[in-house]
Each structure stands twice: as C-alpha cells, then as structure tokens.
Amino acid sequence: MRALRGVVLALTVAAMLGCAYTPTALPSASTSNSSTTTTAPAVTCANRLQSYAPPADGVSGISGAGITAIRQRGRLIAGVSADTYLFGARNPLTGRIEGFDIDIVQRIADGILGKGAKVELRVITSAQRLEVLKKHEVDVVVRTMTITCARWAEIAFSGEYFRAGQKLLVRRGLDVTGVADLAGHSVCAPRGTSSIDQIRKVAPEATIVPSDTHTGCLVLLQQGAVDVITGDDTVLAGLAAQDPYAQVVEMAAFTEEPYGVGVAADRVDVVRAVNAVLDEMKADGSWKASYTRWLAAPLGAAPTPPTAVYGRSS
Numbered sequence: 001m002r003a004l005r006g007v008v009l010a011l012t013v014a015a016m017l018g019c020a021y022t023p024t025a026l027p028s029a030s031t032s033n034s035s036t037t038t039t040a041p042a043v044t045c046a047n048r049l050q051s052y053a054p055p056a057d058g059v060s061g062i063s064g065a066g067i068t069a070i071r072q073r074g075r076l077i078a079g080v081s082a083d084t085y086l087f088g089a090r091n092p093l094t095g096r097i098e099g100f101d102i103d104i105v106q107r108i109a110d111g112i113l114g115k116g117a118k119v120e121l122r123v124i125t126s127a128q129r130l131e132v133l134k135k136h137e138v139d140v141v142v143r144t145m146t147i148t149c150a151r152w153a154e155i156a157f158s159g160e161y162f163r164a165g166q167k168l169l170v171r172r173g174l175d176v177t178g179v180a181d182l183a184g185h186s187v188c189a190p191r192g193t194s195s196i197d198q199i200r201k202v203a204p205e206a207t208i209v210p211s212d213t214h215t216g217c218l219v220l221l222q223q224g225a226v227d228v229i230t231g232d233d234t235v236l237a238g239l240a241a242q243d244p245y246a247q248v249v250e251m252a253a254f255t256e257e258p259y260g261v262g263v264a265a266d267r268v269d270v271v272r273a274v275n276a277v278l279d280e281m282k283a284d285g286s287w288k289a290s291y292t293r294w295l296a297a298p299l300g301a302a303p304t305p306p307t308a309v310y311g312r313s314s
Helices: 002-010 065-073 100-113 126-134 194-202 214-223 233-240 268-284 286-294
Strands: 075-080 088-090 118-123 155-157 162-164 166-171 186-190 207-211 228-232 246-248 257-259 262-264
Touching: 065 075, 065 100, 065 268, 075 100, 075 126, 088 100, 100 118, 100 268, 100 286, 126 155, 126 262, 155 268, 162 233, 166 194, 166 233, 186 194, 186 214, 194 207, 194 228, 207 214, 214 228, 214 233, 228 233, 233 246, 262 268, 268 286
Parallel strands: 075 118, 186 207, 186 228
Antiparallel strands: 155 262, 162 257, 166 228, 166 246
8 A cells, every 4th residue: 555655646746846845055065075996997086076178169169979979870868867856757647757957968969969959868777877878878877966086987077067965854753853863774775876875884873775766765665664765855855745754854964965967988078068068057047947947846946056167187
C-alpha cells in the first residue's frame, strides 16, 4: 500500500507545489575540495570553480572537435535525470522530460546549433555521469552535478550555474534536527554522488543505504525501509513536493554544492561554448525566468545567479 501511495503521489506532484520549504543561507563556496584518490591523470585544481573562459565574441568564435561533432550531427546529446523533480523529471501527463536543467540543455543546443535546435536527452543515473562523458556517449551532462576536484581529474566542468547545499529529509514526526541525531538511523543517498560520500563522513554511526536515484530513496522512505534521505536541498525540496508525509529538516546546509555542466576532459571547446551560453542566460534574464518557473514556489524568489570563475588553462 505504501508503494502504491508513492506512485499516486508521483503522478500528482503538480498539486504539491504549495508545500512549505524554507531555504537557508549558504556560505561562500570554498575554492578547494577534498577528494578521494583517483587513478586519472592529475589536473590543476587550486580552485574547483575555475573553468575555461569563453571568447569575447561568444559561441560563434569557438571551434574544435567537440563543437564540430555536434554541428555535423545536427543535435546536442545530453545526459540528464528523468526523476529529479524541478530539475529534470518526466511529466506524467505529456511524457516530456522538463525542469531547470532541461531548460539549460535546450539553451546550450540553441547556442551551438541555432534557435529551436534538436536535443537528444539520454536518461542516466548519478553514478553514470562520469562514464558517459569519458566514453563520449553524450556531449554534456546537466544533472545537478557538483563541481569537485575529484571529478575535475576525470572530466571538465563549466562555470557554476547553481548553488545548492546538502540537508536531510525525514518522515514527519521523526525526531531528527541535524546530522548529530543520525546515529542509529538509516539514511539513503544515491550511489555515485557527493551526498553519499559526505554523509558517511559526518554521520559515521548512521546506517547508509544506497539507491540508484533519489526517487528510489523516496520509495524506501515511504515503505519504512529508511528513516532519512540526504541530498542537495534543491533535490530534497522536489521530493517533499511529491509527498506530504515528508519534510526537509529546518537546518543549515552542511556542505556547499556548486553545480556545473559536465563535459569530456578533451572537449575544452565545448566547455567554452557552454560557458558563453550560461553567461548569456545570466545576463539576459533567462536564467532568472527559468528559476522562477521551476524553483520559486518551493525555494523562494530567484537569487542573483552565481558568477562564473575563469582562468583555467589545464
């Protein structure tokens, strides 16, 4: 019955937009990021937010193997989520994947190929994000991906396009007010995310239960198989909007999660093009318009978009 309730709730998410959520102020993003050891070639990461600068004349002034491949193909291939409500989720009424991240994908395609450009959306899990880029199966990954030094060792990133922070979501009535209360509780987070790495560090006495997606975590919460879900506050707000029995804990975010568009490490031309598009979106008001459409109801009025940091050369 609980599983059935979860399905029904997922199909009625539009009616849940009024669910209360209070965002908390986040500290400024740190310029370095501790990471696990990787066997990939070392890259410079004195500042994880630093990306490759676009040329002054925008996308039109960019050439390279990545851009050429996209233009010859005639469409942009993007790795996205289909179950991250508000950012990338399949509309049950239309069957279309939509959200804040999907708006960014379309704008990138338009910038490279012209307005109304074709886009191929490939649904991937969090754990698949790096591999599909390294194998050149997609041109970009736009899937609420945190910029980290560990990931810079394997792929490249655009400048920051969104700032989130990690929090907790619980069943209403559970006496959890922060990470200090997690000992003895079961906590779900998706595999391959910075969220699962961080919760293991800050709550070593909790039982960590991995899932393929945050939606999978929500089903486990609804079934009573886990007590808590952890993830970015933006993602958790989307989950809470789908289930009136779940709530985001009122707490300060315990991590910084700057989102970037992922690109293959050897496709710097594509990174520069993406950065040119993101700068245009922030300047012409379309970033704010997309935020207002998808995120203002649960998160509040649009903040000032994050300013990209450029200067990376390797």
